[in-house]
Amino acid sequence: MVKSEEITTTVSLHNSQYYFNRELSWIEFNRRVLHEALDRRTPLLERLKFTAIFSSNLDEYFMVRVAFLKEQVEAQLSQRTPDGLTPEQQLKAIAQILHPMVTQQHQHFEQVLRLEMAFNGIHILNYTDLSLEQRDYLQNIFIQRIFPVLTPLVVDPSHPFPRMANLSLNLGVVVKDPVTEKAKFAKVKVPNILPRFLEIPQDLQAQTSQEIHWMGVPIEQVIAHNLEALFPGMIVQEYHLFRLTRKADLAVAKAEADDLLLAIQQELRRRHFRGSVVRLEIQPSMPESVRQILLSEMELTESDIYELDGLLNLKDLMSFQDLPLPELKDPPWTPVIPPQLHDCSPAIQTTKANKLEKTENIFAKIQQNDLLVHHPYESFSASVEEFIAQAASDPHVLAIKMTLYRSCGDAEIFQSLMAAAETGKQVAVVVELKARFDEENNINWAQKLEKSGIHVVYGLLGLKTHTKIVLVVRREGASIRRYVHIGTGNYNPQTAKLYTDLGLFSCRENLGADLTDLFNYLTGYAYQPCYRKLLVSPANMRDRIIALIRREIEHCHNGKPGRIIAKMNSLVDPQIVTSLYAASQAGVEINLIVRGICCLRPGVAGISENIRVISIIGRFLEHSRLFHFHNHGQDEVYIGSADWTPSNLDRRVEAVTPVEDPKISQTLQDILEIMLADNRQAWELQTDGTYIQRHPRKHEPERSSQKILMEIWQSFR
Known part of the structure; x- marks a missing residue:
């Protein structure tokens, strides 16, 4: 250990050489995610999962961070980050690092994971390798389920280049008019409302000595080999798969508070099509002529193009997690009921009438000691959801206040809050409408909560409400006691199974008073610069x-x-x-x-x-x-x-x-x-x-x- 008296030189701790770049550091994080997909110690389906997570992470990175840097370059801003890089230098460095990394990901999937999947009875086939019977089956699927959904869009003087949705997978098709012999470019979007991988039924699967757990083909290949149905009378000369990524961060920070809900709803409707394109993924087989059409129409440079062998959009590999193959996954984990809440949870107490019954309420437990919960090792439903459920049903509870950042469609918490409001309790919820990529879900729940009589607040102008807090006000005899939950994670039962998070239950007076002041700040005009305990x-x-x-x-x-x-x-x-x-x-x-x-x-x-x-x-x-x-x-x-x-x-x-x-x-x-x-x-x-x-x-x-x-x-x- 270096002692202070050994320091004899004075240096500037703000020197750029002592800082890593934020954007490049994130890429190194995603490289570590990719390593889990490469690591043979990781079970096969978990490796597919990490491959999908790597791709999903990159999508958000381009939609938000790369888009932000591009905007800075277009605005001719040259402000340097603490590590000394300009926006243009950061974009150049990002491209230099990401191109080989993404190539490595796709090569590993095609050359390693795909083979291991086949070895374990999971076969993603190419359409050209199918038997006639299998092709006939998929052609019928195309006619009955896929064809009615497709919309071919041609580009000519009367049809401008179509707007394409963010993260959409598309087929760029070159067709020739047999009368004029002129070639035209058209676009066919691969519908994301249909499964990405189409399974072949067991009676049509190839006969092998090995057990087959799944066999099928990517949907885009089925569409590509039936394009004549979309362009009758035309000659389909070639087709090429591509995928685009647009800027997707909402630009509503300056919206007035009264208009925030409407502004975000309007922005969400435009986000999928309006944002500038920041990345184009293609296959190496795409000819220069088609490549130049896309570059020109989307106003991209060569560094924005990612040439990838094999399948595009590998995040769809996440669907294989549903296969019933536990030997190819991590051992299952079921969160335990927190030991200190065993006799507070209805999940383990039953009466002779086979009805759920609790022997002690959670508030009595918190009165005895502060309680810590650690998810996903400990159950979210038996702790946080139970806390709010008991608060909703307890006749001594007068008020419930909480924040919601990322919600979940089937959360019991919402039902408890609405039930509390219906019984006359004061319920206030601060909903963050600008929680990135969860805006629409939060809007829907905010409107439902309001209709049930809950006071819904949409946060503060210019600030996101990211804190994870619950305040329950309870009458106990002649006095009032405040119970709190302060956590590190969202009130979301789905992510609580996947994210490690901590939560503290307490009825300490100082914490209750601090949360009262904080909620008054969030819902009113009571700015509080000082707090007793909270940071x-x-x-x-x-x-x-x-x-x-x-x-x-x-x-x-x-x-x-x-x-x-x-x-x-x-x-x-x-x-x-x-x-x-x-x-x-x-x-x-x-x-x-x-x-x-x-x-x-x-x-x-x-x-x-x-x-x-x-x-x-x-x-x-x-x-x-x-x-x-x-x-x-x-x-x-x-x-x-x-x-x-x-x-x-x-x-x-x-x-x-x-x-x-x-x-x-x-x-x-x-x-x-x-x-x-x-x-x-x-x-x-x-x-x-x-x-x-x-x-x-x-x-x-x-x-x-x-x-x-x-x-x-x-x-x-």
């Missing part, structure tokens, strides 16, 4: 975090040890990065667990040699935010919704809570130590920006933190 952005969070870092620096200056462990999704904020560099220089030991983007450069002599950064990529998406400050043995632990990024600290409403129960604090510290010891799913960030995956040393057991945590919670069943 809230944009009010005080960055200043409080920097103060906690500086306190560790002071301990080191006073000859005491300093230590920080922080887990988050992204670390971007320059002020916090600079503070961490200063802490490292002072001798503070810093361990960062950053799943995705990390702009901090570790291991730089005299700057950051006391900082270690790892990223954990596994079957669950690491989503929890957890912060530990040693404080000379008086440990302080925090959980909440915010990453250390400018967007979280300046442009979103976030809440981070201290964990004051000693047992819970120790549990969270233990979780962090398990993650820091991971030698299976952990990747270490190097000084040059690359990541190296850890492997067990000789005679060392394999330690997957997610597997260890599953084993721990399994013991509570």
Whole structure:
């Protein structure tokens, strides 16, 4: 450890050489996702899943981040990021890195995964390899189910180049008029409302000694080999598959609050067709003539084109997760009922009449002690949903307030909230309409909630409401008690099965008072710059975090040890990065667990040699935010919704809570130590920006933190 007195030179911690680029760091995160698809230790169908996730991640990256950079270039903005790159330089670097990476993904699927699928009885066939009987079957499917949905669009003087939907898969077709002998270009969209892969029935499957679990072809090949039906009287000369990506971020930040719902609804209707095209995916067989038509009409450059062998849009491989082949998947995991809530959950209590019954309500449990829940190891439905359900049905509960960022169509939470409003309880919900790519779902639920009598607020002008909080106000005798849930993840039962998240239940008076002030800020005009316990952005969070870092620096200056462990999704904020560099220089030991983007450069002599950064990529998406400050043995632990990024600290409403129960604090510290010891799913960030995956040393057991945590919670069943 480097002590502060050993620092003899003064350097600028803002120097661009000490920062990684945000956009390029994200690409390195997605490279780690791709590695899971390449890693033979990962079960086959999980490798297909990670292949699909890699593609899905890239779609959003182009729709939002690349589109944003292109807009900056078009506006002739040259402002440099902390690492010193202009928007144009970033776009060039992105293309240089992504082209070979995407090529690697597609080659691996075609040359490795596709063969392993066939070896395991899963056959994606090419149409040209089908028997006559199989072709006849698919031709009938085409006529009956596909043909009526298709709309061929030709390009000529009376038919301008058609607008094409974002992320659409299309066939570019060249047809010739046999009378005029003139060739024309046409477009046929592959309908995304139909399955991407069409299965061949068992009685038509090829006879092999191996058991066949699935056999079929991509739908675009069926369409391509029946194009004559779409262009009767014309000669189909050639066809070529392509896929386009448009800018898809909503431009409604300046909308007036009264018009926000309408503005977003209108923007959603235009988003699929209006945004500028930012990427074009094609197959190498596309001739230059067709290529130039697409480049010209979509106003793209050569660097925007991605030539890919084989199937396009590999995120559709996710559909193979539905195959009943458990031996090709990760072992199933069923979340456990939190031990402290066993007698509060109706799932395990029955009466003689076979009706569900609870022996004790959840509020009595929270009165005894703060409660921690850890998803997906522990059940979301038996904790968070049960908390809100009991609040809705409890006659002593007067009010329920909560925030919703990413919702779910079948969430029990909505039914509980509407039931509470119908019984006369005061229910207020802050719905974030600008939750990216969940806007339409949130709008639908916001309107349903309003119709049921719930007070629905659409957040604050210029800020996204990203915090995950619930406040329940309950009458107990002659007094009022406030119960809170403060979490790191969305109130979404689907993602709660896939994302690692933490939640704290408490009835501490200071937390209840803080959430009351925060909800008043969100629903009214009561701006609150100070809070008793909570770290809230944009009010005080960055200043409080920097103060906690500086306190560790002071301990080191006073000859005491300093230590920080922080887990988050992204670390971007320059002020916090600079503070961490200063802490490292002072001798503070810093361990960062950053799943995705990390702009901090570790291991730089005299700057950051006391900082270690790892990223954990596994079957669950690491989503929890957890912060530990040693404080000379008086440990302080925090959980909440915010990453250390400018967007979280300046442009979103976030809440981070201290964990004051000693047992819970120790549990969270233990979780962090398990993650820091991971030698299976952990990747270490190097000084040059690359990541190296850890492997067990000789005679060392394999330690997957997610597997260890599953084993721990399994013991509570």
